[in-house]
Amino acid sequence: MTKVLVLYYSSYGHIETMAQAVADGARQVDGADVTLKRVPELVPEEVRKNSGYKTDQAGEVLQDVNELENYDAIIVGTPTRFGNMTSQMRNLWDQTGGLWGNGKLIGKVGSAFTSTASQHGGQETTLTSIHTTLLHHGMVIVGVPYSHPGLTNMEEISGGTPYGASTLAGADGSRQPSENELDIARYQGQHVAEIARKLKG
Template sequence: MSKVLVLYYSSYGHVETMANAVAEGAGSVAGTEVDIRRVPELVPEDVAEKSGYKTDQGAPLIESPDVLAAYDAIIVGTPTRFGNMASQMRNFWDMTGGPWAQGKLIGKVGSAFTSTATQHGGQETTLTSIHTTLLHHGMVIAGVPYSCAELANMDEITGGTPYGASTLAEADGARTPSENELAIARFQGKHVAELAAKLAS
């Protein structure tokens, strides 16, 4: 039995949808227990409401950074903010000094997925910025190998990188994750869960 955490932040629901697909893929691996958790919102409630934030997300908030140690793999999802993870996710990881000092995440599998407004809106730098944080924790980084056929799809505009799954939301957030993007997300979840099972055995 291995345990996988899908930890995400989502303003408008795009990353939430991707998180569910990642979790679906991870859960397809026999003997894998998957939890989905959100990091807390930092935007005042009235501002979030006026901005049209999706506030009815089903995943519970993560209790504290200390719970990370209970998992064999952690898959982090966040929209991009100027080529980096969103401040809500950054704030959470900035509170992980305790687990870091104790080496609690060393040797665990880490992975990342994201959402951007455009094709060239920082998806790859956002993913690698997440990788940098996970590497400081001593985690083993997993991306999306090219055995995932959907990465090579040239028939449509689509997210998806070897660094992690991604979706393109458009500037107004009107575009929802495509089936190709969700397939990559499911592939990533399955790939990470398989690696976690091997390392845990």
């Protein structure tokens, strides 16, 4: 059994939707056991309500960072904050010093996906900044190969990069992930699960 964790943070549901697509793709791989979890929220409840955050989300909250060592692949999803991961996601990874010190994630597969408000809002820097953290843990980084035709789709405005799947939420958050973006996310999940299965042998 290849254990895959899709670990995400989502304020308004865009990354949650992408996470579910990534998980669906990973589930297409024989022997893949896929878990969907989200990181703890740091924003006070009153602020979340006043800001319209989506509080009813599919993934249960990851309570203990040490759980990360139980997976063969970890696919990280987060919106961008000034070209980097959100503070909620950063906070979780900042607690993994023990895992790092004991080499618990070395050789496991790492991957990332993201969302931005605008077409050039930091998608690729966010993804590569996540990769940097995963590389410090000794993980094997997997992106989205250009064998997926959605990466070169010029018929519409669309997210999707070789560094990981992505979506455009719009300045007011009204745009939802497109079918092309979701298809890339599913492909990423499947590709990561396949690589993890091969590495596990």
